[in-house]
Amino acid sequence: MATPAAPRTSKRDVRTLPDEKGDLLRRMAAGEEEALVALYARTASLVHAVAVRILGNREEAGDVTAEVFWRLWTRAGSFDPGHCSALAWILTVARRMALDRRRSLLRRGSAVERFRAELEGEPAEGGEDAMVSRVEAAAVLARLSERDRSLLESAYFEGLSGNDIALRDRLPLGTVKSRMRAALARLRLSMGTVKR
Amino acid sequence: MRSGFGAFRQAECAGLREDLPLHGLDVLEPAEAERMERHLRRCAACRAEAARLRDLGALLPVALEPCEPPPDVLIDVLRRVRAARAPGARHAVARWLGAIAAALVLALLAAPRSAIPLIWTYEDSPDIAVINLFAAIDSPLSARYEYRTEPPMRLDQSVGRIYFNTVTGRWRLVVHGLPRPPRGSHYVLTTESENGTEPLGVLERWEWGVATLEGNAAYDLTKTQRLSLELVSSTASIRLLEADAH
Numbered sequence: 001m002a003t004p005a006a007p008r009t010s011k012r013d014v015r016t017l018p019d020e021k022g023d024l025l026r027r028m029a030a031g032e033e034e035a036l037v038a039l040y041a042r043t044a045s046l047v048h049a050v051a052v053r054i055l056g057n058r059e060e061a062g063d064v065t066a067e068v069f070w071r072l073w074t075r076a077g078s079f080d081p082g083h084c085s086a087l088a089w090i091l092t093v094a095r096r097m098a099l100d101r102r103r104s105l106l107r108r109g110s111a112v113e114r115f116r117a118e119l120e121g122e123p124a125e126g127g128e129d130a131m132v133s134r135v136e137a138a139a140v141l142a143r144l145s146e147r148d149r150s151l152l153e154s155a156y157f158e159g160l161s162g163n164d165i166a167l168r169d170r171l172p173l174g175t176v177k178s179r180m181r182a183a184l185a186r187l188r189l190s191m192g193t194v195k196r
Numbered sequence: 197m198r199s200g201f202g203a204f205r206q207a208e209c210a211g212l213r214e215d216l217p218l219h220g221l222d223v224l225e226p227a228e229a230e231r232m233e234r235h236l237r238r239c240a241a242c243r244a245e246a247a248r249l250r251d252l253g254a255l256l257p258v259a260l261e262p263c264e265p266p267p268d269v270l271i272d273v274l275r276r277v278r279a280a281r282a283p284g285a286r287h288a289v290a291r292w293l294g295a296i297a298a299a300l301v302l303a304l305l306a307a308p309r310s311a312i313p314l315i316w317t318y319e320d321s322p323d324i325a326v327i328n329l330f331a332a333i334d335s336p337l338s339a340r341y342e343y344r345t346e347p348p349m350r351l352d353q354s355v356g357r358i359y360f361n362t363v364t365g366r367w368r369l370v371v372h373g374l375p376r377p378p379r380g381s382h383y384v385l386t387t388e389s390e391n392g393t394e395p396l397g398v399l400e401r402w403e404w405g406v407a408t409l410e411g412n413a414a415y416d417l418t419k420t421q422r423l424s425l426e427l428v429s430s431t432a433s434i435r436l437l438e439a440d441a442h
Contacts, residue, residue: 033274033277036274036277037274037428040270040273041428044264044269044270045262045265046258046260046262048262048263048264048265049262049263052263053260058266061265062265062266062268065265066265066269066272066273069270069273070276070277073273082243082247083243083247083250084246084247084250084254085247085250085251085254087254088250088251088253088254091254092222092254094257095222096222137255137256137258138259141255141256141259153256155222155223156221156222156256159222161223161224161225162223162224162225163225165223177214177215177218180218180221181214181217181218184217184220184221184249184253185217188252191252191255
């Protein structure tokens with residue numbers, strides 16, 4: 001009987017980023033504060049970067065970052081390593097919460113310009129692992145065309161669905177979906193190239 | 197021959213696989229996403245592919261320039277964590293500190309018991325109380341010194357003080373000679389009182405080798421039984437200074 005192939009892992013792919021196996025999340029689920037502090041130290045700069053990118057406002061992003069870690073603390077037990085890597089899960093939580101906040105702010109009509117505010121201050125460094133992986137991730141993304149990259153970023157950071165993008169770009173939904181699929185396929189291909 | 201259910205599963209996979217990348221990006225419409233989730237719950241092959249795609253999608257944020265959140269964020273989270281805990285919050289802190297990989301502890305033993313805890317002296321103005329956090333080596337007081345960090349940091353000349361305005365309740369912690377925290381680390385001032393342990397803030401201002409932290413009257417410092425300064429790093433927390441009420 002054939003055993004299912006193990007997920008491909010590489011020393012340099014996204015799974016090697018902080019808490020690759022979810023050990024810290026498991027310890028957080030057991031109530032260990034030091035695991036929360038360690039996870040924060042390793043991922044806060046990335047979580048905050050996502051929040052800043054989506055909200056474009058450092059003050060709001062700080063609130064969201066705190067909410068994200070509070071949610072990670074209370075929901076750490078629901079992390080399923082079979083679903084995705086710990087980092088992908090953490091970033092998904094961060095992205096969804098930041099998008100929720102963004103929608104809420106937009107509903108309140110609190111000045112769209114705030115989302116476009118220039119980032120202030122100097123960017124802080126992440127851990128060494130994160131920095132290496134960030135360079136690689138940037139290299140992977142740099143291999144995409146501007147259109148592909150913009151498409152993926154619209155979906156990820158602006159929370160636009162296929163329908164939203166189709167309406168915005170005046171394209172048939174099928175075209176948007178096929179472009180997204182193709183962009184992701186090229187992203188995967190590019191990742192393989194960069195890792196070689 | 198493939199069973200009826202197997203054929204159904206195969207057809208379902210074929211129908212949904214196209215949308216798997218979009219699910220990985222979280223951009224499906226709610227009804228589509230729900231249908232996909234139902235399928236993933238019963239299809240291991242698609243679940244594995246979805247996991248790979250979700251990791252792929254994580255490349256987008258990973259490529260962002262890291263951006264450090266304001267220092268109070270961690271404190272806010274820890275406050276909520278501790279507030280949500282049962283009265284045994286102290287034990288949680290003890291566990292946290294129990295995991296310390298390296299420690300520098302200055303035990304200050306000389307202060308006589310008084311109505312006001314900690315080591316209080318009055319300087320400059322009768323309204324300003326000063327809590328002295330003594331240097332390790334030079335201190336005439338009993339000191340325990342354990343120090344293992346990489347790279348090594350010299351802390352033996354460190355002197356800290358808290359200036360506490362007894363009228364307004366505002367206070368200011370000043371620490372001399374404390375090196376800047378390594379990347380990804382920060383100094384956290386924590387107090388213990390009858391009500392439990394509470395982080396007061398993060399040292400964030402550095403000028404000419406002097407770090408300061410200012411606080412307001414939200415926390416009544418006179419109820420403090422123990423005060424500690426910890427270096428919270430990426431892998432551990434290090435207790436740097438500790439002052440007990442005697």
